[in-house]
Amino acid sequence: MGGDNAPLSNIEGAFQYFKENENSSTEIIFVGNENDITPLLSKFSEFSSKISVLHAPDVVNMDESPAKIHRTKPDSSMVKSVELLKDGRVDAVISAGNTGALLSSSLFLVGTIPGIRRPALAPFIPTNNGGFILCDAGANVDCRYIHLVHFGIMASAYMEAFLGKKNPTVGLLNVGSEEKKGNELTRTTFPFMQEHVNNFVGNIEARYILDGKVDIVVCDGFIGNTVLKFIEGVISHMMTWLKESINDHPISRLSFPLMAPAFKDMKKLLDYEEYGGTPFLGINGIVIKAHGSSTSKSIKNSIISAQKICERELIKNIGERISAHLDLMDDFQNEQKS
Amino acid sequence: MGGDNAPLSNIEGAFQYFKENENSSTEIIFVGNENDITPLLSKFSEFSSKISVLHAPDVVNMDESPAKIHRTKPDSSMVKSVELLKDGRVDAVISAGNTGALLSSSLFLVGTIPGIRRPALAPFIPTNNGGFILCDAGANVDCRYIHLVHFGIMASAYMEAFLGKKNPTVGLLNVGSEEKKGNELTRTTFPFMQEHVNNFVGNIEARYILDGKVDIVVCDGFIGNTVLKFIEGVISHMMTWLKESINDHPISRLSFPLMAPAFKDMKKLLDYEEYGGTPFLGINGIVIKAHGSSTSKSIKNSIISAQKICERELIKNIGERISAHLDLMDDFQNEQKS
Numbered sequence: 007m008g009g010d011n012a013p014l015s016n017i018e019g020a021f022q023y024f025k026e027n028e029n030s031s032t033e034i035i036f037v038g039n040e041n042d043i044t045p046l047l048s049k050f051s052e053f054s055s056k057i058s059v060l061h062a063p064d065v066v067n068m069d070e071s072p073a074k075i076h077r078t079k080p081d082s083s084m085v086k087s088v089e090l091l092k093d094g095r096v097d098a099v100i101s102a103g104n105t106g107a108l109l110s111s112s113l114f115l116v117g118t119i120p121g122i123r124r125p126a127l128a129p130f131i132p133t134n135n136g137g138f139i140l141c142d143a144g145a146n147v148d149c150r151y152i153h154l155v156h157f158g159i160m161a162s163a164y165m166e167a168f169l170g171k172k173n174p175t176v177g178l179l180n181v182g183s184e185e186k187k188g189n190e191l192t193r194t195t196f197p198f199m200q201e202h203v204n205n206f207v208g209n210i211e212a213r214y215i216l217d218g219k220v221d222i223v224v225c226d227g228f229i230g231n232t233v234l235k236f237i238e239g240v241i242s243h244m245m246t247w248l249k250e251s252i253n254d255h256p257i258s259r260l261s262f263p264l265m266a267p268a269f270k271d272m273k274k275l276l277d278y279e280e281y282g283g284t285p286f287l288g289i290n291g292i293v294i295k296a297h298g299s300s301t302s303k304s305i306k307n308s309i310i311s312a313q314k315i316c317e318r319e320l321i322k323n324i325g326e327r328i329s330a331h332l333d334l335m336d337d338f339q340n341e342q343k344s
Numbered sequence: 345m346g347g348d349n350a351p352l353s354n355i356e357g358a359f360q361y362f363k364e365n366e367n368s369s370t371e372i373i374f375v376g377n378e379n380d381i382t383p384l385l386s387k388f389s390e391f392s393s394k395i396s397v398l399h400a401p402d403v404v405n406m407d408e409s410p411a412k413i414h415r416t417k418p419d420s421s422m423v424k425s426v427e428l429l430k431d432g433r434v435d436a437v438i439s440a441g442n443t444g445a446l447l448s449s450s451l452f453l454v455g456t457i458p459g460i461r462r463p464a465l466a467p468f469i470p471t472n473n474g475g476f477i478l479c480d481a482g483a484n485v486d487c488r489y490i491h492l493v494h495f496g497i498m499a500s501a502y503m504e505a506f507l508g509k510k511n512p513t514v515g516l517l518n519v520g521s522e523e524k525k526g527n528e529l530t531r532t533t534f535p536f537m538q539e540h541v542n543n544f545v546g547n548i549e550a551r552y553i554l555d556g557k558v559d560i561v562v563c564d565g566f567i568g569n570t571v572l573k574f575i576e577g578v579i580s581h582m583m584t585w586l587k588e589s590i591n592d593h594p595i596s597r598l599s600f601p602l603m604a605p606a607f608k609d610m611k612k613l614l615d616y617e618e619y620g621g622t623p624f625l626g627i628n629g630i631v632i633k634a635h636g637s638s639t640s641k642s643i644k645n646s647i648i649s650a651q652k653i654c655e656r657e658l659i660k661n662i663g664e665r666i667s668a669h670l671d672l673m674d675d676f677q678n679e680q681k682s
Contacts, residue, residue, distance in 0.1 A: 181569040215577065235550040239552060239554055254605075255606055264598050268589035
């Protein structure tokens with residue numbers, strides 16, 4: 007029931023998935039108000055063996071306070087779907103609803119992968135150079151070094167599972183490239199990244215993140231969310247501006263029809279719908295947060311993504327990688343005590 | 345001697361200023377190696393009454409450690425020019441050199457305006473909606489709330505002096521618009537901004553900063569520097585990308601000549617050279633940091649900017665505004681002690 011276009015887009019996305027993946031053994035449970043959902047299913051009767059509905063009369067709103075949502079809205083579609091994951095009845099949950107509420111119910115009901123302190127958001131940002139993963143993009147507004155190191159380890163495993171890219175490069179978002187540059191957090195984090203993160207290539211300045219210099223950009227969630235929102239803002243701003251500038255010149259206006267194929271290419275590349283949602287890395291199960299304004303295409307791609315990271319055992323893989331670095335956790339805890 | 349194009353651009357910028365402002369009573373001292381500078385002055389003999397040279401044989405390099413530069417390089421053009429300001433022999437210093445070294449020598453030799461703890465960088469970012477000031481853009485990578493409040497107060501005074509815009513709107517860069525959103529720093533800062541900063545309009549998300557919603561964006565220097573560098577990166581990235589996309593389509597390629605006037609408009613608007621350098625707000629004198637790659641145009645505009653904020657008594661004005669909020673400083677100091 008979450009997202010601006012729910013439940014229709016969510017349902018249509020699922021059916022698009024089935025149409026394009028006829029041999030898939032995936033089954034889908036629509037969790038939400040059955041009075042709203044059931045009528046929408048009639049035209050997809052060909053797939054009726056693969057779907058079911060779990061009635062959940064309540065909806066978590068976008069402006070709702072996320073803490074303890076599992077207690078305040080136990081009959082919401084969000085909480086009920088996360089419970090399915092908790093009970094092992096599904097392999098993955100996809101939601102386009104309230105991010106904070108989804109995170110808090112995932113944390114409380116499913117918990118984190120052993121050794122992980124903070125789950126993180128890791129959206130894939132498409133660019134003309136192949137794109138990158140930004141982690142954390144907003145789940146943790148105040149971080150310590152251990153969280154950033156975990157973000158690097160988890161995002162690395164995720165990129166391998168999601169895009170099949172082996173041993174991706176990892177950079178630490180910073181205001182300069184030298185090791186000693188940055189604020190207290192990045193300066194403290196740098197040596198731990200060197201020690202614990204595969205293929206850590208050092209600090210990366212914001213001006214270069216779109217250039218494909220690294221596959222994964224690690225940062226705290228406050229700065230990651232700022233960068234993510236700024237990307238959204240700057241792209242729409244630049245396109246509007248370009249169109250205005252063109253419109254200001256009668257001669258440039260003639261170029262609109264000529265430009266159409268180029269604009270279409272850019273739009274396709276910038277289209278986050280192509281990549282579906284982003285998982286909460288660190289939750290001990292697959293929870294995918296789709297964009298609030300997700301269309302059916304984005305939902306379909308979120309299902310594909312969930313299937314892929316499930317088949318490639320991302321959760322287990324993250325668990326193994328984190329276990330290999332438990333000394334980091336010990337050091338951190340000793341430091342907290344002292 | 346600082347900057348990629350020094351000393352030629354710096355000298356030519358000064359002479360462009362004189363040519364365009366014949367009645368100006370401004371006098372300029374070129375501080376640097378007189379063996380390099382004097383030969384370049386010969387073709388500008390018409391202005392010889394308005395210029396002089398102060399010999400400084402050393403140069404601070406761009407990669408030099410900035411701390412204590414006033415001790416390690418006392419004969420550098422940078423330190424010698426800041427000393428002129430300290431001794432009251434000039435009203436303003438302009439440099440395109442090492443930012444950290446300029447800041448540290450300004451701090452040590454000239455000091456801050458009484459009540460100010462941390463000077464800040466406040467560049468003007470031009471957009472098609474009029475542009476905004478970003479403060480702090482990189483001088484302070486770790487901040488407390490009092491610094492952010494001071495950035496708001498100082499940037500407000502600067503915008504009035506620099507652009508003549510009365511009572512500009514001030515926003516706090518944050519990951520959400522609600523008061524309780526954000527990290528520890530922004531949540532703590534919000535009520536102090538409300539209490540102490542004129543025309544504070546609340547939190548502003550990164551996606552809206554280019555839309556002209558606020559005149560001044562306040563943030564810590566780590567995030568400000570990230571945003572600043574990202575703007576530089578994203579603009580060049582988008583333009584390259586657009587050109588590549590156009591090139592991929594023979595029909596779109598035909599549009600290049602038609603697009604030229606529109607591209608020219610955009611380029612002009614994005615041109616930071618138009619606005620000269622940025623002052624170190626909070627230093628007890630006018631020190632303007634011009635971009636390292638400044639051309640003569642940027643230097644000329646930095647001189648105009650220095651003249652304007654000097655005539656409009658920016659330093660005195662900031663001092664008065666800060667004095668009106670000394671309770672903020674007292675509270676902060678008591679809190680530090682407790």
